Amino acid sequence: MSQPLTLFQKVWNEHLVTQQPGAPAVLYIDLHLIHEVTSPQAFTGLREKNLAVRRPDRTVATVDHAIPTLPSKDGSVAGRLAFADDLSRKQIAQLETNANQFGIRSYGPASSQNGIVHVVGPELGFTQPGMTIVCGDSHTSTHGAFGALAFGIGTSEVEHVLATQCLLQHQPKTCEVKVEGKLGTGVSAKDIILALIAKIGVGGGIGYVLEYSGSTIRALSMEERMTICNMSIEAGARAGMIAPDEVTYAYLAGKPFAPQGAEWDAAVARWETLPTDAGAVFDKTVTLDASALEPMITFGTNPGMGIPINGKIPTTSDFSESSQQAALEKSLLYMGLKAGDPILGHPVDVVFIGSCTNSRISDLRLAASVMKNRQVAQGVRVLVVPGSQQIKRQAEAEGLDKIFKDAGAEWREAGCSMCIAMNGDQLTPGQYAVSTSNRNFEGRQGKGGRTFLASPLTAAAAAVTGQVTDVRTLLDE
Amino acid sequence: MQPFKNINSRVVALPLNDIDTDQIIPARFLKVTDKVGLGANLFSDWRYFSDGSPKPEFILNKPESKGAAILFAGDNFGCGSSREHAPWALTDFGFRAVVATSFGDIFRNNSLKNGLLPIQVDPTTHTLMHELLDELPRAEWNIDLEAQTLTLPNGTSVHFAIDPFAKTCLIKGKDELGYLLSFASQTAAYEQTHHKQQVTA
Numbered sequence: 319m320s321q322p323l324t325l326f327q328k329v330w331n332e333h334l335v336t337q338q339p340g341a342p343a344v345l346y347i348d349l350h351l352i353h354e355v356t357s358p359q360a361f362t363g364l365r366e367k368n369l370a371v372r373r374p375d376r377t378v379a380t381v382d383h384a385i386p387t388l389p390s391k392d393g394s395v396a397g398r399l400a401f402a403d404d405l406s407r408k409q410i411a412q413l414e415t416n417a418n419q420f421g422i423r424s425y426g427p428a429s430s431q432n433g434i435v436h437v438v439g440p441e442l443g444f445t446q447p448g449m450t451i452v453c454g455d456s457h458t459s460t461h462g463a464f465g466a467l468a469f470g471i472g473t474s475e476v477e478h479v480l481a482t483q484c485l486l487q488h489q490p491k492t493c494e495v496k497v498e499g500k501l502g503t504g505v506s507a508k509d510i511i512l513a514l515i516a517k518i519g520v521g522g523g524i525g526y527v528l529e530y531s532g533s534t535i536r537a538l539s540m541e542e543r544m545t546i547c548n549m550s551i552e553a554g555a556r557a558g559m560i561a562p563d564e565v566t567y568a569y570l571a572g573k574p575f576a577p578q579g580a581e582w583d584a585a586v587a588r589w590e591t592l593p594t595d596a597g598a599v600f601d602k603t604v605t606l607d608a609s610a611l612e613p614m615i616t617f618g619t620n621p622g623m624g625i626p627i628n629g630k631i632p633t634t635s636d637f638s639e640s641s642q643q644a645a646l647e648k649s650l651l652y653m654g655l656k657a658g659d660p661i662l663g664h665p666v667d668v669v670f671i672g673s674c675t676n677s678r679i680s681d682l683r684l685a686a687s688v689m690k691n692r693q694v695a696q697g698v699r700v701l702v703v704p705g706s707q708q709i710k711r712q713a714e715a716e717g718l719d720k721i722f723k724d725a726g727a728e729w730r731e732a733g734c735s736m737c738i739a740m741n742g743d744q745l746t747p748g749q750y751a752v753s754t755s756n757r758n759f760e761g762r763q764g765k766g767g768r769t770f771l772a773s774p775l776t777a778a779a780a781a782v783t784g785q786v787t788d789v790r791t792l793l794d795e
Numbered sequence: 796m797q798p799f800k801n802i803n804s805r806v807v808a809l810p811l812n813d814i815d816t817d818q819i820i821p822a823r824f825l826k827v828t829d830k831v832g833l834g835a836n837l838f839s840d841w842r843y844f845s846d847g848s849p850k851p852e853f854i855l856n857k858p859e860s861k862g863a864a865i866l867f868a869g870d871n872f873g874c875g876s877s878r879e880h881a882p883w884a885l886t887d888f889g890f891r892a893v894v895a896t897s898f899g900d901i902f903r904n905n906s907l908k909n910g911l912l913p914i915q916v917d918p919t920t921h922t923l924m925h926e927l928l929d930e931l932p933r934a935e936w937n938i939d940l941e942a943q944t945l946t947l948p949n950g951t952s953v954h955f956a957i958d959p960f961a962k963t964c965l966i967k968g969k970d971e972l973g974y975l976l977s978f979a980s981q982t983a984a985y986e987q988t989h990h991k992q993q994v995t996a
Binding site: 335336340341342344346355356358359362363367372383384403405406408409412454455456469470471472473474475477478481482483484485486488490520521524525551552554556620622641642644645648738739740747757759760761762765766 | 810811812813815817818821822823825826827828829830840845869870871874875876877878879882897898899900901904905908909958959960970971972974975976978979981982985986989
């Protein structure tokens with residue numbers, strides 16, 4: 319019998335074009351996703367070197383980071399782009415020019431399938447098990463939820479993949495993250511990943527590809543699995559992966575770019591060989607007890623600074639190293655919080671429900687379930703930003719938009735929006751936001767803005783109470 | 796990419812852990828379609844008041860930082876976003892090397908493609924370096940990439956590891972693209988045997 323392999327090792331081995339002595343592996347890339355912010359300089363590089371895109375059929379473009387999400391009065395794209403500044407308009411136009419000139423399929427602002435790159439790829443069926451997937455965006459780890467090896471790259475590497483469909487890579491190590499137990503009421507996928515990052519730290523995954531396994535992971539939907547894999551990068555991991563199973567196949571079946579008919583059967587047969595073999599060895603293992611989890615929230619300025627919603631902000635005495643103590647003090651100074659205080663009840667100015675972490679239809683349904691028949695608290699601004707135009711249509715068909723609007727929230731067009739605050743959706747200095755996004759770095763949601771990361775349920779609870787709230791107290795009513 | 800030359804330089808000390816690329820260059824400066832002039836916005840939110848005037852106490856604004864080519868940081872430098880604008884901003888400012896106990900994976904890759912040398916040292920060495928910087932903040936450190944040594948002002952020579960392929964690229968000032976393009980026929984052969992994935996234009 320051949321040596322037992324992990325999911326990662328199987329996908330890696332399958333994509334080795336060559337490995338020369340003393341050099342990194344040449345890894346074949348099945349799917350290259352591009353967006354407007356990290357690709358322009360790569361296309362400039364191609365033009366300077368007179369190179370073509372090797373596989374435009376394996377390249378997919380969308381516009382998401384810079385696109386305004388304010389709906390225009392007349393519903394037109396031009397009206398929406400009028401909200402953007404000149405630089406962003408130029409960047410968006412440049413992507414369209416590049417896609418046209420190099421023959422790349424593009425879901426620009428005018429497309430009915432436009433949306434966040436990590437939402438569009440899966441919902442159109444481009445993302446499939448066993449693939450290698452890259453994008454000039456760190457949250458490419460999202461696609462690992464399908465059993466793909468998916469990771470973020472820089473702009474030089476975007477150019478490399480455009481020109482050669484290959485990437486030079488050193489083989490990362492593997493870490494199994496075993497999550498066992500049943501999640502409690504009001505606890506969701508976002509809480510699992512925030513708890514994991516709080517446990518292993520924002521550098522805990524450096525050099526590793528994480529494979530999430532265990533009964534809790536198996537019980538999650540594809541959208542929940544995407545939320546978990548999405549934030550693998552926030553633990554510093556190269557990628558996060560989940561072995562494909564019936565949940566994966568049920569999600570993919572019938573998607574526009576998923577295999578059809580006999581090809582589908584052949585693909586499933588291939589995908590069924592991907593899960594980690596019994597006896598395969600990981601370089602490291604981490605465990606998490608899902609049944610003990612509470613809703614999580616961050617208090618600091620990196621995603622590892624998370625606590626249970628009823629917990630207290632740590633004090634310097636909780637840390638042994640002076641560098642950790644200094645990091646805590648610096649983050650609390652920025653956040654305007656006190657060590658040892660509870661976070662529950664802290665006033666909130668803005669609630670953001672969206673981003674490639676939590677903008678899918680199930681996220682919006684959860685948020686709407688809390689906001690239904692309730693009102694946004696006085697003085698709180700709530701943005702609900704669907705991850706794609708397709709999700710927006712679905713939500714509207716289900717009447718979710720009406721629930722949000724009736725509650726007093728803003729219902730927006732698709733885009734990255736206030737997760738990265740490049741498009742005009744941003745916090746003002748000093749504001750506090752509960753956000754379903756992935757980063758609470760200083761200034762991430764607007765210069766001087768202060769972010770509490772949490773799940774869609776917890777964000778919706780803050781929206782209607784105006785403060786950091788344990789959503790379970792609202793669910794029990 | 797310019798060939799990497801040996802460095803004799805003062806060191807800018809920013810010994811914080813987990814400095815993310817949003818701090819190195821905030822997202823609002825990513826609206827560019829070229830790489831030019833990003834150094835002016837390096838560490839923008841730590842470096843300038845909201846009216847755009849420099850914060851005199853921030854290390855990059857101190858006169859002794861002018862012309863420095865080495866940045867001394869803490870653990871997990873360059874974590875977060877994949878933006879290559881981070882090494883573009885650092886090199887545009889004049890940095891040629893960053894010393895830290897670890898680096899964000901994507902940042903490390905991006906740096907090597909832009910002639911910026913990430914030097915990883917163990918925590919004990921890092922502490923000694925930090926103490927030495929407190930003692931001799933204006934002294935020059937020497938980096939010899941060929942020998943893979945960082946020589947401190949007290950004469951201590953620290954060996955650092957670097958992947959031999961990346962080292963050759965840095966020394967020759969060569970991008971990896973030429974190397975990748977040289978495998979065009981192997982890639983074509985791979986595509987012939989690789990099962991047909993369903994991505995189609």
